[in-house]
Amino acid sequence: MTTLFQIPPNHPQRFVLHNEVHARASSILKLPVRASYLALSLSNEEKLRERRHLASLCERFGAVPPEHEADHFSANFDTFQMSWEQHGEFSSYTFYAYDSVAEPFADPALTKVPVDWLAQINGQVIVAAHANVVSAADIDYRDEADLSPLSVHFAGNPIVGSRVTGGAAAVFTDFRIHVDGFSRFLVVNHDLRTAQAGRLLHRLFDIEVYRVMALLAFPIARKLYPELKKADRRLYSITNSMTQPDNDDAKLLDELTALAAEIENHISSHQFRFAAASAYYRLVGQRLEDLREVRIQGIQTLGEFLKRRLEPAMNTCNSISHRYTLISERVSNASQLLRTKVDILIERQNQGLLSSMALRAKMQLRMQQTVEGISMVAITYYAANLIGKIAEALHSLGWHINVELIEGLSIPFIFVIIGIGTKRIHKIIANTTE
Template sequence: MLPNLLVTTLFQIPENHPQRFILHNEVHARASSILSLPVRASYLALSLSSDEKMQERRHLKALCERFGTAPPDLDADHFSASFDAFQMSWEQHGEFSTYSFYAYDIATEPFAAPALKKVPVDWLSQISGKVIVAAHASIVSAEEVNYQDEMDLSPLTTYFAGNPIVGSKVTGGAAAVFTDFRIHVDGFSRFLVVNQNLRTAQAGRLLHRLFDIEVYRVMALLAFPIARKLYPELKKADRQLYTITNSMTQPDNDDAKLLDELTALAAEVENHISTHQFRFAAASAYYQLVGQRLEDLREVRIQGIQTLGEFMKRRMEPAMHTCNSVSHRFTLVSERVSNASQLLRTKVDIIIERQNQGLLSSMALRAKMQLRMQQMVEGISMVAITYYAASLIGKIAEALHSLGWHVDAELVEGASIPFILVIIGISTKRIHKIIANTTE
């Protein structure tokens, strides 16, 4: 709180953002440990679920209470402390957590008494999660491992069970790093660091980078089995899409059926993408971190063996290219399915439009025929109305004749017909005009 107090009391500046100091101090988080030399280190990286992450914090608290050390905060994602016989650093990442243990007493051989032996066995066995990386590292002097000549690496192979080793000079020649990138009979991989002129801060950063390379390369390769598993699915989707698009060109195809098949294929492809896209994106990010950590080592070749960077590039690049290729090809298949669906829908829309045009033409013809029939019926109706009106007038004339009027009923009836026709015609036109004005 002192920096905040000084800023607000010495100068009248606006109120601080709530996260100003948290964000400012983030660059100092997860700092590498300051180590004494020589040192032995053990490293564990574990994948955890959300529930296991909460359990992990309680487990750390139990260790701190055991040795009378202040535990980390409940929301902390990194922690370092020194205990009676060892030093520990803990970091929690998005998908995994890491534990680094350091011990400083001198052992007869670099990996004979790893730092993990200093950790309470009962506490160690109850750590949450599943191990994805376990590694031992040891920083020793050249005399301790009989490393006198760069051209003779045979004394070092005994520490790696006779396996071929890779290595290089690092940190400007201050040290040489050797490993075989194999899991040994104890379940741990090994890094041997021969100290030439390492400072304590350099030693902490070097071990941190080596452990980062180990965990990030494994996390990056998590996508590789998925890529190999999805490759047959990708070929199947590609062939199915080809079959559908080829059927679209046939004149006698069932467009509705093809559209259903395209929809099902699109759903299947999108399901693969949504399910595995995170893993492929994470693999790419982890691989970039591996490359960055290798670059930070500032390797210089030792004659006769591969550098760590060369080994990683040769082994990991094909796997990463496979992952990127599968992810990219699934995206392309999704775009092609979308284009094919759009083309098919356009074709169906054109067919429907043509059918609608034919239907409208048929409806117009029927309406025209109905109009002609209606006009014919109107004509017949006019004749019928005239007949009945004239008959009515004739009956009236007969009645008047019976009353003594000198009226010729037949003559009156016949003479009324033209007048009746004219009146009916005028009335019909007026009705048509009223209907026309009403519809407009």
């Protein structure tokens, strides 16, 4: 009997996160099996229509459709089995058929899917692949030293392959798109279990789609390379001009700003694609490790083939991305140096201007003091003259005073009083400005 415990309430995402490890599980397959895989790039609007299209297929065969928010779905229909997964940048469909055929790729699983429904799938095809899991006897494959019976299934193209999953199977492909528009994987079953077969096919299709998704950045890298060289030359020209004594710093700063904006625009426009390419490339490496490849004498393993072809392209993408980051930093450093130089020139100009203003203020002060001194003399003269007039009036009234003497004696007193008043005014002004 199950015991129920009184524990705190669950986190809102507890069950969703717990069950994430069971999401996108590989299908349990019966052997032998034929599989057809489609990976399609979709817009946001097409992703919304995709679920309705899946629901129409389920309605046709009386199956339960996927939930509205589901991003993966599996179902068994009358003559085929289907798995659907929606990823960030693409959606994938895998169709399985179990009836045996004489030729591995003569009747692929996709022929079991209704033609009208298949034609209306949304998006653009990124990857299309057929895979067959067969026994060695079915294709007359008896000796690993003689791969000629396999070559006919790949239109005579050179094949690559290896033993995988601990020797339980051998995988062969030519990594080419054939006349039907599909690439091919042939899996020779030695001792595969049904769960192993599902995981193996899942990994093979993942390798195919992730390597293509990683390579989406390669055309962008090749397109950006001339732009990078041009930006590097422009930066060299600007920094070289910065060392010349007669350069126009304002013009150089405008050129640097325009160059920085152009570089940052390239980085912001393509950084996601380069980061995604790096992530997809790591997934390819992880899926190849999961295969646990063992070499078959005379042919390359899948890992060797992909590393030789894929690694240079990824190195180019990483190099372009890294160089754009470096040139952005160099432009930033050059801009900072030029701004520092401009700031120093402005400070020198400001210092000269302040010195000129200080000299002008000093001259104005001297002139003001001179005018002030002259004004004190003028005020003393007029005040003494006024006192003289008053003395004359008093003398006319009969006072016995010496007008000239009174006027002369008043001059020092008037001068002192004016001086004291002027100092008090200066003091009041000083206190007010403080």
